[in-house]
Amino acid sequence: MTEWWRGGVIYQVYPRSFQDSNGDGIGDLPGIIDRLDHIASLGVDCIWLSPITMSPQADMGYDVSDYMQVDPLFGSLRDFDVLMDRAHALGLKVIMDQVVSHTSDQHPWFAESSVSHDNARADWYVWADAKPDGSPPNNWLSVFGGSAWEWHTARKQYYLHNFLTSQPDLNFHNPAVQDAVIEVMRFWLDRGLDGFRLDTVNYYFHDAQLRSNPPLKSLKGKAVTNPYDMQSHKYSKSQPENIAWLRKLRALLDQYPGATSVGEVGDDERGVELMAQYTSGSDMLHMCYSFDFLGPKFTAKHFRSKVESFFSAGETGWPCWSFSNHDVIRHMTRWAPHSASPADLSRQAAALVLTLKGSAGLYQGEELGLPEADILYEELTDPRGIRFWPGDKGRDGCRTPIPWQHGMTHAGFTTGTPWLPVKHAAAALSVEVQNADPDSTLNYYRKFLAWRKTHPALVTGDITFFNTAEPVLAYRRSAGNKDVICVFNLSAEPLTVKLSKVELTLEPVSNNATLDGATLTLGPNGFAILPAPAGEGKVSYKQS
Template sequence: MTEWWRGGVIYQVYPRSFQDSNGDGIGDLPGIIDRLDHIASLGVDCIWLSPINQSPQADMGYDVSDYMQVDPLFGSLQDFDVLMQKAHALGLKVIMDQVVSHTSDQHPWFQESAFSRENAKADWYVWADAKPDGSPPNNWLSVFGGSAWEWHTARKQYYLHNFLTAQPDLNFHNPAVQDAVLEVMRFWLDRGLDGFRLDTVNYYFHDAQLRSNPPLKSLKGKPAVNPYDMQSHQFSKSQPENVAWLKRVRKLLDAYPGATTVGEVGDEERGLELMKQYTSGTELLHMCYSFDFLGPKFSAEHFRSKIARFFAEDETGWPCWSFSNHDVIRPMTRWASHSVSRADLSKQAAALVLSVKGSVGLYQGEELGLPEADILYEELTDPRGIRFWPEDKGRDGCRTPMPWQAHAPHGGYTSGSPWLPIKHAHLDLAVDAQNADQNSTLNFFRKFIAWRKAQPALLTGSIEFFKTDEPVLAFRRSAGNKDIICVFNLSPEERVVAVSKLPDMLEPVSNNATLEGKTLTLGPNGVAIVETPAGEGSVRFKAG
């Protein structure tokens, strides 16, 4: 099936934190191979590998120095081939991070480009002269703080880096750069890879005129922790030239039936619109995700409005909704104020992301309901956390190793000393403990994903939202002659919902909910799922 990705579930593996096989404290490809059975047991369709390319690891692999090699930290190309073989034997597709908006400053391309202004790769990166007073060419800022421009003495010019100074941006206005990136993609596709998660997919192009960004109109009443958040990034990213480039990417992928793309859209102001634009029709990306559901907002209106807006007017685009990944605070901590029970909140989050229209991205540990780990300053490795501590503690708290065994040293993750600590709160939620508990979050994920696979309405069906008051979110998914009605109480207090024309039985994937006649009672973070004949059934909120 070439469109396996449409409505599919993608499981993100953060390699250095999944399983260590050699005792150096860092997860690796042989470790992932050893744990593939766990991933397959979830019933997901695909694995997304965070970066495994050769890298100095200044930003945990998001600074690539050789796109066609596996970093020795993680293993070898032969290990990659074994992983692919076993994953495919288990029915799992594999995609990997493709980080090509920038490289490492140790990449040979940059080393050559920086040597002089007259060489074969002189224009492969974004170089610009200083202003007459020596200051950078414009006001663009780095995501990690400070100017996005770094002076290079040999070239006597500034180079652009949207992230660390060690991550210079490639110049996608140069066709030779585009050709080189396509060759990198072709290398991995020829090796059997099933596609790519495209990191920072809207950062490829910059404004060729290097115009300065205007200020953000509103800071929402408080100063920004990071000055980057004070600008409207109209010129430093999300440029119109990106669309033609993404068509080239899609043309390449179409030569490999079944291969897919997931684009990460990082744009606070235009994220949803870019998701739609980059996935509309059949000539661009297959899927995109933004950060709309990766923040603290947790309300019926928020989920309803974002999903409805995405599918309004043009329904040819396709989202990949995520509640969690390696860059954000884990949802069990972000949304804790909306719950009295971590177990109920984790099951509700699972049911919600697996019920809305679109594909699904799950992050390792999400199936365990892991909270954010409480990392001390002296334990930090993330450059963002080190720079902005304590107002922004960085991303290490969501990147700690997987807890496999509750009573084993370091949770069974390593026989050595782990690169980040495994906290006691995570050991209590270890895989072996949850495997043995039929009511665990882990087993709820398995049950829901298995049930979902048999529901065309949830995989690719339409979505229609019911009019309900906060904190109740309700919608109908439809396909063929069957509808599925999904109702969620996004609060820590009981709520009562009036229903009509519904069967008396809730589906077994419901949680903390009862249906008696025309009264649906939802406990804290309750989930009610009901199958009905097409066109029947409705819900409305009532006080209770």
């Protein structure tokens, strides 16, 4: 099946924190291999591996120094091949992070480029002269703080870095750079990889004229911790030239039947718009996701508006929705103010992300209901957190190791000292404990994913939203004559919902829900999944 990804479920593995096999405190490929049965038991379709290639680890692997070698921290190319074979034998696809908007400053390409103005790779990075007063070429800012320009003494020029100063941006206006990136991707596809998660997919191109960004028109009452959030990034990213490049990338992937791509769109102003643009037609990316569902907003209006906005651009594009990943506070903590029970919130989040139209991304530990870990300043490793503490505590809190065994040292993650601590709140939610409890969050995920596979409407069917008032979100998924109605109470207060008088029944994956004739009662964070004949089953709203 070449479109296995459409409506599929992708499980993100953060290798550093999944399973350590050699006691150095850092997760690795052999550790992932040892735990593949756990991933397969969930019923997901694919694994996404966060960066495993050679890197000085200034940004935990998102600063690549050799695209074609596995970093010894994680193992070897042989370990990668074993992982691929084992995953495929278990029916799992594997994609990996491809971080090509920038490299490490220790990459040989940058070492050569920075030597002079006339070497073979002189134009492989974004170099620019200083202004007459010595200041940077424009006002672009770095995501990690300060100017996006760094002076290089040998070149006597500035180079662009959208992230750390040790992460210089590649110059995609140079066709030679594009060709080199294509060969990197071909290397992994030839080893049997099933595709790529494309990091910062809208950052590849910059404005060739280096025009300064305008200020953001409105901060909408947002308290700014990082000045980066005060600019409208009109010229430093999301440029029109990206379209032709993405088509070139898709042409490569089309040479490998079944290979897929999912792009990360980091743009607060145009996230859903770019998602739709980058996936439209059959010659662009297969999927994209933005940060729209990775923030604190938890309202019916928000979820509905983003999904409808995406599909209003046409039916050819395809999203991959997710609620948590390695860059944001875990949703169990972000959305806790809207819940009275972590167990109910975890089930509701699972049901919601797995019933929206699109593919779904699950982040490791999500199936356990893990909250954000409370990381102390002295425990930080994330450069963003170190820079902006305490207004922004960084990303370490969502990256702590998976708790496998309750009562074991470091919850069974390592026999050494873990690179980030395993906190007590996480250890109490271990895989071992939840495996033994039929009513656990883990077993609910397994139950829901198995049930979802039996309902084609939830995989590729259309979506139509009902007009309901907050905090009720309700929609129909349709495929042929096998419709499914989904109704969610996005609050910590009980309420009732009036359905039409058509005979409906609750699916067993519903939670905190009872149905009495046409009256649906939803407890705190309750939700109902109801099969319905095509076109029937109206929803009106009345709070009890």
